[in-house]
């Protein structure tokens with residue numbers, strides 16, 4: 001399939017090439033030419049076969065790569081997960097389920113796509129006959145960085161460099177990154193928040209000097225952020241798969257819609273859910289859950305996106321974002337795929353920090369979505385209550401979704417079966433989860449992990465335990481306008 005830019009429809013490239021390019025040269029994001037249809041006849045046999053088969057089929061609808069090759073790819077990509085189910089579904093209440101997306105090597109949902117992306121990229125290099133190596137850049141709010149480095153680690157012909165906000169990630173997220181091994185990986189702290197890191201990386205992609213430099217060093221630049229369509233497409237699979245599983249297990253009648261509740265930051269995960277819906281997965285509401293950084297809540301409720309507001313650091317740091325990149329892809333759909341209109345809104349965002357979507361464009365926003373947010377107290381309370389009521393331990397991001405789901409049910413009385421999307425393992429955020437459950441604050445994350453495990457009976461995942469022993473390999477930091485120097489030093493091996 002071809003994809004094209006949200007800002008310039010004439011820019012059309014095959015989806016495999018878009019994976020290499022990451023972002024379109026006009027600054028727009030690549031979007032699919034059309035939404036292929038998924039139907040029950042096709043989905044149920046795949047779901048019966050397993051997650052890997054389902055994911056391969058969905059990839060094959062977008063990428064011109066043979067199904068057998070893709071089946072091998074997904075089999076390899078998900079082999080490192082700690083369960084064959086890949087995305088287990090747990091029932092919490094009569095009408096509430098949790099879809100667990102944290103069973104990959106780095107304990108966050110980012111693994112679902114970032115174990116696939118490097119493999120897609122390698123195939124794309126061959127298919128496109130590309131001679132240059134790939135230099136992948138990424139900004140991270142905590143989980144993308146680790147998952148991307150783990151995915152690209154020692155992959156031939158690729159190098160990856162990651163920027164994270166110096167004081168904006170959880171202790172264990174940071175430790176996971178600075179202990180990353182692999183001869184082609186690098187990571188660096190930025191003096192700023194996630195938006196500074198993401199804007200800085202996006203600027204590098206658009207910087208002619210930097211592009212010249214990359215060419216001279218025989219690199220193609222690419223992105224591991226969810227602006228890369230190679231990250232978005234693999235994420236569609238778990239929505240379609242989980243719906244199929246609910247049907248197969250007799251929990252819902254085929255064709256009857258369900259809700260998904262998604263803890264949202266950069267709008268990549270929930271956008272994949274929207275794509276799944278466009279492709280025919282029966283979904284009623286996509287519930288967009290935010291923490292105190294509730295720019296999206298205001299947008300869905302009032303049609304005004306205003307990034308000029310106070311930035312809060314929360315216990316769900318991977319959602320501490322004021323500029324949600326992937327929203328641009330939804331804007332493209334609500335503007336009936338008119339790139340002129342999208343350009344207008346994006347220019348306003350760049351120049352004034354805000355834009356307003358006129359009422360006539362808001363139908364999708366109110367019909368397909370519901371948005372709300374919760375405070376830090378409500379997040380901690382959701383962790384505690386869910387554990388006490390169901391014996392189920394949630395990480396703070398998932399707890400934001402849980403709290404917002406409860407508000408949604410209260411204000412709408414909607415009895416539709418709902419799936420809360422769990423995006424991280426609770427032990428990635430041990431101190432906050434322990435404090436929520438017991439009221440006790442333990443600063444050392446490993447001590448907190450032991451305590452939490454003792455109290456809840458949930459074992460400490462090996463990926464967390466081993467961090468205590470691993471040497472710190474990456475210590476660099478840069479000012480927010482110096483990203484270029486950091487990348488150049490990395491390539492020079494300094």
Ligand SMILES: *Cc1c(COP(=O)(O)O)cnc(C)c1O
Nearest residue numbers: 143265266267268269318423424
């Ligand atoms: C990245 C992340 C999110 C936000 O996902 P987006 O696709 O950026 O909206 C939520 N929770 C966790 C744990 C994450 O790592």
